[in-house]
Amino acid sequence: MSPSAGGNLRRVLLVAIASSCLVIIDSSAVSLALPAIQRELGGGLVLQQWVVDGYLLTLGALILAAGALADRFGTARLLAVGTLWFTVTSVVCGLAPAGWVLVLGRLTQGAAGAVITPSALALITAAATGATRARLIGQWTAWIAAASVAAPFFGGAAVDLGSWRLVFLINIVPAALMWRPLARLRREARPPATVKEPFDVLSAVLTACGLGGIVLSLITQSSLGWTHPLVAIPLIGGVLLMALYVLRQRRSAAPQLPLGLFRSRAFAAGNGATLWAYGALGMGGFLVGLYLQQRMGLTAFEAGIGMLPATIPMLLLSSSMSRLMIRTGPRLPMALGPAVAGAGYTWLAFAVPPLAYWRDVFGPMVLLGLGLAIMVAPLTATVLSAVPPGSEGVGSAVNNAVARIASLVAIGAAGAIMGGVLDDGGFRRGVSATAILFAAAAVTSAVWIPTARIVAPPAGDGEPSEARRGVHDE
Numbered sequence: 001m002s003p004s005a006g007g008n009l010r011r012v013l014l015v016a017i018a019s020s021c022l023v024i025i026d027s028s029a030v031s032l033a034l035p036a037i038q039r040e041l042g043g044g045l046v047l048q049q050w051v052v053d054g055y056l057l058t059l060g061a062l063i064l065a066a067g068a069l070a071d072r073f074g075t076a077r078l079l080a081v082g083t084l085w086f087t088v089t090s091v092v093c094g095l096a097p098a099g100w101v102l103v104l105g106r107l108t109q110g111a112a113g114a115v116i117t118p119s120a121l122a123l124i125t126a127a128a129t130g131a132t133r134a135r136l137i138g139q140w141t142a143w144i145a146a147a148s149v150a151a152p153f154f155g156g157a158a159v160d161l162g163s164w165r166l167v168f169l170i171n172i173v174p175a176a177l178m179w180r181p182l183a184r185l186r187r188e189a190r191p192p193a194t195v196k197e198p199f200d201v202l203s204a205v206l207t208a209c210g211l212g213g214i215v216l217s218l219i220t221q222s223s224l225g226w227t228h229p230l231v232a233i234p235l236i237g238g239v240l241l242m243a244l245y246v247l248r249q250r251r252s253a254a255p256q257l258p259l260g261l262f263r264s265r266a267f268a269a270g271n272g273a274t275l276w277a278y279g280a281l282g283m284g285g286f287l288v289g290l291y292l293q294q295r296m297g298l299t300a301f302e303a304g305i306g307m308l309p310a311t312i313p314m315l316l317l318s319s320s321m322s323r324l325m326i327r328t329g330p331r332l333p334m335a336l337g338p339a340v341a342g343a344g345y346t347w348l349a350f351a352v353p354p355l356a357y358w359r360d361v362f363g364p365m366v367l368l369g370l371g372l373a374i375m376v377a378p379l380t381a382t383v384l385s386a387v388p389p390g391s392e393g394v395g396s397a398v399n400n401a402v403a404r405i406a407s408l409v410a411i412g413a414a415g416a417i418m419g420g421v422l423d424d425g426g427f428r429r430g431v432s433a434t435a436i437l438f439a440a441a442a443v444t445s446a447v448w449i450p451t452a453r454i455v456a457p458p459a460g461d462g463e464p465s466e467a468r469r470g471v472h473d474e
């Protein structure tokens with residue numbers, strides 16, 4: 001590898017990590033800032049819900065359209081737009097004088113997050129192949145996984161030691177760090193392939209409104225119930241619009257979402273494992289964060305520290321797991337990782353209350369970190385290695401949409417599983433459900449994931465064959 005190529009890959013990695021951390025830290029850390037936001041701005045539970053859910057609504061609704069735009073207009077260009085947009089909306093949120101301004105800022109911030117999320121990983125996928133790509137994805141995974149777990153710690157520290165506004169204003173730092181290398185990547189990037197067909201606005205509207213309706217119903221059902229018109233109508237409408245979207249993709253000569261991607265066993269199975277695993281991550285993190293504060297009496301800062309033991313294994317082992325996948329194939333780490341993480345939540349389910357941190361929580365957090373370190377990098381590499389060149393943005397968008405919506409559904413279901421009360425019995429039911437979701441991810445991977453290294457089909461091939469992908473069954 002030439003020095004210039006190595007420098008370019010380092011810039012790609014820095015930009016991908018920094019942009020991903022923008023979205024992850026902001027979306028995770030804000031949960032521990034909600035009580036402080038309510039105390040200062042008022043608004044009660046309704047404001048708290050919309051500070052979180054408004055962001056998820058626009059993120060989930062726009063992510064597929066953003067992935068298609070990245071493939072069409074260039075990943076680096078769209079990432080620059082998304083980063084600037086996200087930074088401006090972060091300042092709006094951090095300086096919000098009233099609750100409605102904060103909610104409006106979060107809605108627009110979620111739209112910016114939808115632009116950033118698929119573009120960051122697509123940047124790596126387009127820049128490297130083979131072992132180099134696996135290594136870069138492993139390093140990217142280590143940093144974003146650590147950011148995911150460290151985000152509650154940062155949120156708690158910001159609230160207890162400073163102000164909830166720091167949760168948003170801190171986004172200026174990673175945005176500033178990535179701007180110069182991102183500008184250079186934009187100058188050096190090859191122009192995207194010329195596309196004769198105009199951008200499919202109708203498909204973008206269908207997916208945005210369809211996913212938006214489904215996400216909105218999931219957000220509101222916990223307080224209104226499934227039969228309420230404000231829940232049932234968006235859900236039914238969203239499902240119908242997504243069915244029309246799929247039908248349009250099947251009939252389009254240049255589909256926004258090539259459905260042939262799902263004929264790839266690796267792509268379909270990887271997204272299936274993502275569905276279960278990220279549902280478990282969403283529910284488990286939500287439950288543990290609340291339990292540490294509301295039942296064990298920890299402050300927001302202490303609760304953040306209590307969840308940190310899951311960070312170190314991910315930082316230390318994610319790159320090694322990418323190398324293991326190259327030697328063994330993706331099936332072993334993708335099956336083993338969720339099983340280890342599920343064992344941690346099984347431990348929590350059998351703990352006898354009152355829970356003590358060092359006896360009952362520390363060990364499960366370490367197992368969670370080990371499981372994620374084993375699973376996440378191979379999962380990401382497997383899904384994106386099955387995507388043909390030129391479709392990296394939409395491939396990443398699909399996987400991220402599956403992860404975000406799975407997490408949202410699981411968090412929405414947590415209230416029903418716990419019976420509406422976070423007592424010891426409700427917590428046990430919730431972490432048991434989390435362990436079951438991780439077990440489903442392990443079984444899906446063990447049964448469905450190919451054993452051999454995944455090789456992307458040629459660009460424009462909507463129906464990749466087993467031979468072209470280098471996949472064999474064992």
